[in-house]
Amino acid sequence: MKVVAVINHKGGVGKTTLTANLGAGFAARGQKVLLVDLDGQASLTISFFTQSEWTADLLPEKTIKHWFDRIGSDNAESPAKLVSTPPRVQDKLARGTGRLDLIAAHRDLTDVETNLAAELLSAPGRFGELHGSLRGMLAHDDFADYDTVLIDCAPNFGLIAKNAVAASDLLLIPTKPDYLSTNGIDSLGLKIRSFVEEYNEHSEVPVERPAASVVFTMVQNQNGAPIEAQRSVISRIEAREVPTFATTIRDSKAVYGPAPEHGVPVILGGTGRAATRELRDMVSELSGRLERIAP
Numbered sequence: 001m002k003v004v005a006v007i008n009h010k011g012g013v014g015k016t017t018l019t020a021n022l023g024a025g026f027a028a029r030g031q032k033v034l035l036v037d038l039d040g041q042a043s044l045t046i047s048f049f050t051q052s053e054w055t056a057d058l059l060p061e062k063t064i065k066h067w068f069d070r071i072g073s074d075n076a077e078s079p080a081k082l083v084s085t086p087p088r089v090q091d092k093l094a095r096g097t098g099r100l101d102l103i104a105a106h107r108d109l110t111d112v113e114t115n116l117a118a119e120l121l122s123a124p125g126r127f128g129e130l131h132g133s134l135r136g137m138l139a140h141d142d143f144a145d146y147d148t149v150l151i152d153c154a155p156n157f158g159l160i161a162k163n164a165v166a167a168s169d170l171l172l173i174p175t176k177p178d179y180l181s182t183n184g185i186d187s188l189g190l191k192i193r194s195f196v197e198e199y200n201e202h203s204e205v206p207v208e209r210p211a212a213s214v215v216f217t218m219v220q221n222q223n224g225a226p227i228e229a230q231r232s233v234i235s236r237i238e239a240r241e242v243p244t245f246a247t248t249i250r251d252s253k254a255v256y257g258p259a260p261e262h263g264v265p266v267i268l269g270g271t272g273r274a275a276t277r278e279l280r281d282m283v284s285e286l287s288g289r290l291e292r293i294a295p
C-alpha cells in the first residue's frame, strides 16, 4: 500500500479536485483505492456523496472525526467501520475490478484540531501519539487490501495535516503557476522538514521524510503550451530544483466546475477530452513515482 497526501497550506489550488480524479483514475485501472477527507469544508466528501447522503448515512460515525475523537481511548473499534463507498462512482467502476472507498470529513474537524492541540499543550510527551494517529489507522489490517490511499488536506499545516505527512510515502503539492502561489512552496518544504524531525525525536518508530513533488494546476495553455507568464514561473520553480511532475493540469472551469455535483470525477465522467487525457497522464506519472518508492 502506498499513501499519498495532497497538501498545500494555500487554499483553492486544486487539491480536492486532483485527489478525487487521481483516486477515480487509479480505481479505473483496477486498483483498490481509499480516499481520506481531512478538511472540515468536506469538499471531497460532497464530490462523491450528496449532502443528504452524507447527513443521513455517514454523519457522525462514518467520518475521520470519529477516529480522531477516540485518540487516547481504548480504541478497539474496527476502522473499516469508518469507510463508505460512493454509489455513483461504484456504478461507473462496476465492470472493472477496481474499487473506490472514502472516509468522509465532518464539519467539526476544526474543533478536533483545537482539542488535539490543547491535549498536546498539556501533555507534550504525547507528540508521537497525537501526530501518528492516522499512520496507525492506515497500518491496521482492515486496510491491508488497499493499493493506494490518497489524503485530501485542508489548506493549513495544523496537527491534522501533520498526521497526513507522518502517514505518507509521497506528498503531492498542487500549485498554481503564479507568483503568490509558488511563494509558499519553500515555506511548506521547511515546515514539512522540521515537523518530520520533531516527530522522529518524539516517536519510538521514526518515519522517513516523504518525497514531495509539485504539480502545476489551473494552467492556461496556448498553442499546446502554458502561456508565457505561467511558463516563466514554472521554469523558475524547476530551476530551484524543486521536484515537479511533467504533467500539468489545465485550467478549465467548464469541465471541472460541474463534476462534484454529479458525484463522478471528470476522469470517469466522459466530458473534457483534453482534461481527461491529462488526468490519465498524471495517474501514469504518479503511478511510476509510487512504484519507485520501496514498500
Ligand SMILES: Nc1ncnc2c1ncn2[C@@H]1O[C@H](COP(=O)(O)OP(=O)(O)OP(=O)(O)O)[C@@H](O)[C@H]1O
Pocket (backbone or CB within 6 Å): 010, 011, 012, 013, 014, 015, 016, 017, 018, 039, 041, 043, 153, 154, 155, 217, 218, 219, 249, 250, 251, 252, 253, 256, 257
Ligand atoms: N484545473 C482546474 N481548472 C479550473 N477550475 C478548477 C481546476 N481545479 C479546480 N478547479 C476549481 O477551483 C475551485 C477550487 O478547487 P479545489 O476545491 O479542488 O481546490 P482546493 O485546493 O482543494 O481548495 P481548498 O484549499 O479550499 O481545499 C473549485 O471551484 C474547482 O472546481
Ligand SMILES: [Mg+2]
Pocket (backbone or CB within 6 Å): 015, 016, 017, 039, 043, 044, 152, 153, 154
Ligand atoms: Mg480542498
